[in-house]
Amino acid sequence: MTTSNPTFTPAPASSGGVTKESRGISAEQGVLYLIALLLAVLFLFPFFWTVMSSLKTVQEISKFPPVWIPEVLQWSNYARTLTIVPFALWTYNSFFVVTLSTLGTVLSASLVAYSFARFRYRGRDTIFMITLGTMMLPAQVTLIPQFILFHKLGWINTLYPLWLPAWFGGGAFAIFLLRQFILSLPKDLDEAALIDGASYFRIFWQILLPLCKAVVATIAVISFIGSWNDFVNPLIYLQLPEKFTLAVGLNYFKNQPEMGGEPTQHLLMAASVMVIIPVILLFFATQRYFVQGIVLSGIKG
Amino acid sequence: MAAITSPGRAYPQKQVGILARMAGARSEMQSNEAKWGYIFLLPWLVGLLVFWIGPIIASAYFSLMEYDVLSPPEWVGLANFTRAFTGDKQFWPSLARTFNYSILVVPFTIFGSLFLAILLNQKLKGTNVFRTIFFLPHLTPSVALAVLWIWLFHPSIGPVNMLLEAVGIPGPGWLTSKFWAMDALIIISLWAGVGGNTMLIFLAGLQGVPQELLEAAEIDGAGRWAKFRNVTLPMISPTLLFNLILGVIGALKVFTLAFVATQGGPSFSTWFYALHIYQQAFAYFRMGYGSALAWIFVLILLTFTYIQLYSSKRWVYYAGE
Numbered sequence: 166m167t168t169s170n171p172t173f174t175p176a177p178a179s180s181g182g183v184t185k186e187s188r189g190i191s192a193e194q195g196v197l198y199l200i201a202l203l204l205a206v207l208f209l210f211p212f213f214w215t216v217m218s219s220l221k222t223v224q225e226i227s228k229f230p231p232v233w234i235p236e237v238l239q240w241s242n243y244a245r246t247l248t249i250v251p252f253a254l255w256t257y258n259s260f261f262v263v264t265l266s267t268l269g270t271v272l273s274a275s276l277v278a279y280s281f282a283r284f285r286y287r288g289r290d291t292i293f294m295i296t297l298g299t300m301m302l303p304a305q306v307t308l309i310p311q312f313i314l315f316h317k318l319g320w321i322n323t324l325y326p327l328w329l330p331a332w333f334g335g336g337a338f339a340i341f342l343l344r345q346f347i348l349s350l351p352k353d354l355d356e357a358a359l360i361d362g363a364s365y366f367r368i369f370w371q372i373l374l375p376l377c378k379a380v381v382a383t384i385a386v387i388s389f390i391g392s393w394n395d396f397v398n399p400l401i402y403l404q405l406p407e408k409f410t411l412a413v414g415l416n417y418f419k420n421q422p423e424m425g426g427e428p429t430q431h432l433l434m435a436a437s438v439m440v441i442i443p444v445i446l447l448f449f450a451t452q453r454y455f456v457q458g459i460v461l462s463g464i465k466g
Numbered sequence: 467m468a469a470i471t472s473p474g475r476a477y478p479q480k481q482v483g484i485l486a487r488m489a490g491a492r493s494e495m496q497s498n499e500a501k502w503g504y505i506f507l508l509p510w511l512v513g514l515l516v517f518w519i520g521p522i523i524a525s526a527y528f529s530l531m532e533y534d535v536l537s538p539p540e541w542v543g544l545a546n547f548t549r550a551f552t553g554d555k556q557f558w559p560s561l562a563r564t565f566n567y568s569i570l571v572v573p574f575t576i577f578g579s580l581f582l583a584i585l586l587n588q589k590l591k592g593t594n595v596f597r598t599i600f601f602l603p604h605l606t607p608s609v610a611l612a613v614l615w616i617w618l619f620h621p622s623i624g625p626v627n628m629l630l631e632a633v634g635i636p637g638p639g640w641l642t643s644k645f646w647a648m649d650a651l652i653i654i655s656l657w658a659g660v661g662g663n664t665m666l667i668f669l670a671g672l673q674g675v676p677q678e679l680l681e682a683a684e685i686d687g688a689g690r691w692a693k694f695r696n697v698t699l700p701m702i703s704p705t706l707l708f709n710l711i712l713g714v715i716g717a718l719k720v721f722t723l724a725f726v727a728t729q730g731g732p733s734f735s736t737w738f739y740a741l742h743i744y745q746q747a748f749a750y751f752r753m754g755y756g757s758a759l760a761w762i763f764v765l766i767l768l769t770f771t772y773i774q775l776y777s778s779k780r781w782v783y784y785a786g787e
Contacts, residue, residue: 197588204582205599208661212602214625215614229623277510284503285496287488292507292514299518303719303767305740305760309528309747310521316535333513340510365502394607396722401748415609416726419616434617437610444605452598459663460670 212441219243219434226431239431246435249424251407255414256439258324262410263392265328270335270388271381277334278343279369283355293344300337304397312401326402327395327410331388339384342458346380347373383458386451390444411440529758534751546758556734556742557759561766564739567648568717571655575713576706578660583668597669600661608658612726615654616641644735647728651736654723659716664709671705672698700783707778714770718763739763 218226219242221235246252281293315326334340350373358368374381399413406417418436423429448455487497504511529546531539550557582600586593603611618624619640627637640650675698683693699706721740724730730737730745743763747756 194588194590197585197590201585201590201596204585205596208599208603208657210625211614211618211657214618218617227623231623231625231628273509273513276506280503280506284499284506286500286503289503289507292511295514295519296510299514301768301771302518302522303715303760303764305719305743306525306757306764307518307521309753309757309760310524311517312748313524313528313535313753314516314521330513330517332509333517334510365499365506369506390605396607396609396725397744400725401744412607412609415607415613419609419613419726430617433613437613440610441606444607445602448601448605449598456597456666459666 215434216438218431219438221431223428223431226434242431242435243439246432246439249427249429249432250414250418250436251409252414252436252439254407255409255411258409259393259411262324262327263389266331266392267385267388269328269332270339271385272335273332274335274339274384275343275374275377275381276369278340278347279373281340281344282347283352296337296340300341308397308401315402321402322405322408323402324408324410327392327398331392335384335388339388342384343377343380346377350376379454379457382451383454386447386455387458389447390455393444415440525757525760528754529761531754533753535753536751539754542754546755547762549755550758550762556737559734560737560739560742563648563735563737564718564720567652567655567720567738568714570652571659571717571720572710572713574652574656575659575664575717576709578656579662579664579709580668580706582661582665583672586665586669587672597666600665602661603658604662606658608722609726611654611658612723615650615657616727619650641728642732644732647732647735651720651724651727654727655717655720658723664713667705667709668702671702675701703782704784707774707782711771711774714774715767718767718770 217234220238220240221232221242222237222239225232225235281289311326311330315321318325320326354372354376355368358372359365363371394412395410396412396416399410400416403409403413406414409417415433415436418429418433421429528539530541530543532542532546533539586597586600590596606614618626621627621637621639621642624637624640626640630637638646640646679697679701680693683697688696719740720738721744724736724738724741725744728736730741739759740763743756743759746752746759
């Protein structure tokens with residue numbers, strides 16, 4: 166992992182920005198900038214609109230022609246959102262699920278990857294091929310039997326189905342990525358430690374895992390975002406509003422145009438902003454790992 | 467089959483047990499290694515069996531049953547499949563809609579992503595900022611994405627129609643119109659997908675194109691298009707294949723966006739195949755029929771993937787070969 170890779174540089178200084186050749190910006194570059202800027206506006210506008218809508222009054226939100234920037238920013242919309250629906254509870258549920266599934270993915274996938282990368286035993290390569298095969302399968306085919314399984318266990322309306330499976334290997338993608346990385350580490354490290362009498366688990370925990378930090382971070386971020394954004398699983402397993410995660414909670418809120426006679430459109434926008442913000446913050450903080458993970462998956466795949 | 471004596475340390479020279487030999491071990495040390503290998507593998511072995519292989523077999527079994535979870539499953543043979551092909555009014559239309567959606571979304575996403583990746587590969591200042599901005603929609607949870615766009619596409623107070631009216635075009639009802647809902651979903655999908663993983667993977671592919679090949683082409687007098695067509699494109703063709711396969715699978719699986727934004731409506735105009743599976747299995751609790759639908763879906767996905775892999779021999783260039 167290169168250390169020089171800048172993760173987030175401040176906005177480019179406009180045309181005055183110095184190029185090394187000090188010849189300013191060529192016409193061609195100007196056109197490219199213009200295209201990039203237009204596209205950036207196109208990509209950012211929906212976010213801008215949502216944030217602005219979340220700060221409007223009920224009157225402003227349904228005004229025509231639409232109000233771009235509310236006269237007085239209604240920050241109280243956010244406070245109202247927290248109380249009109251059990252938003253704090255949903256947030257807690259989401260963080261609970263995300264934390265446990267991310268932890269489970271990282272810990273179990275790295276252990277399994279260690280096994281695939283460093284041990285020789287019969288059936289290893291066959292099991293690894295099967296593991297890769299699961300990546301090709303759409304979730305739809307396992308969804309129904311898994312639902313029946315968790316139903317029989319009495320886990321409907323609990324959070325177990327959302328995080329427990331992550332503790333059993335964390336999925337093929339995480340295992341694959343970690344295995345590739347461990348394979349690239351010199352085997353002398355393990356052997357030296359083994360001769361010194363270290364146990365296999367200690368080699369894993371104290372030597373290999375610290376070296377895998379970057380890949381582990383990548384997997385943690387991808388797993389966090391995947392779990393935070395997951396909609397289908399909470400949708401089928403959770404029916405009681407007090408058990409909801411944010412994703413299904415937001416959908417539930419969307420389906421109530423008013424609550425106790427109080428219109429909720431502007432509050433819905435505030436709720437959406439609050440659902441989006443954690444992933445965006447996480448992305449900014451860990452962009453380097455995230456981008457690297459996607460790219461690795463593309464190149465190796 | 468005697469155990470090997472290790473030079474440095476005194477391993478007891480005894481024959482390894484039957485279990486260890488089954489694991490492929492010939493010596494005490496190897497058997498110890500195999501044992502720990504299995505121990506570390508155990509979580510995934512259980513996970514693979516309980517969450518993958520078991521469900522796949524169960525799903526095939528349920529597809530031949532009628533099963534509502536509460537009463538025991540009842541054998542119906544291939545009735546679920548004949549019902550899908552002949553008796554289900556929404557089976558073929560939902561499949562057709564899903565293809566219709568994918569045929570537009572996949573090529574536009576691929577071209578759009580490639581375009582953005584090329585733009586980002588021009589070494590402009592602030593490339594990182596642009597990359598982040600293009601990527602943001604992809605990070606947004608699908609539910610929030612749908613909620614956001616319901617308001618942007620609002621027929622009377624949404625900014626999309628406001629802009630259209632400003633240039634003299636009367637805006638349609640978008641998500642609330644059965645003629646426009648599909649197009650609206652396609653637009654949302656493009657906005658959300660063009661700058662996502664597909665773009666990042668293309669960008670990595672573009673950065674892997676050897677500079678000396680491009681320079682050589684330039685010396686030979688190749689113009690911009692000729693360089694792209696004859697050097698860049700063949701060099702990134704494996705990336706293109708990868709993105710294409712993932713793109714097709716992703717588009718055919720479209721669910722959350724339609725579920726939240728339109729609930730499959732108005733009048734079934736966005737009732738995609740994945741919604742149909744969901745409804746049959748989890749709204750009507752027809753687990754047997756749902757499993758049959760899911761298996762049909764798997765076969766369709768595998769067929770598409772196979773066709774792409776097979777045809778790729780004609781157009782994908784691997785530099786290593």
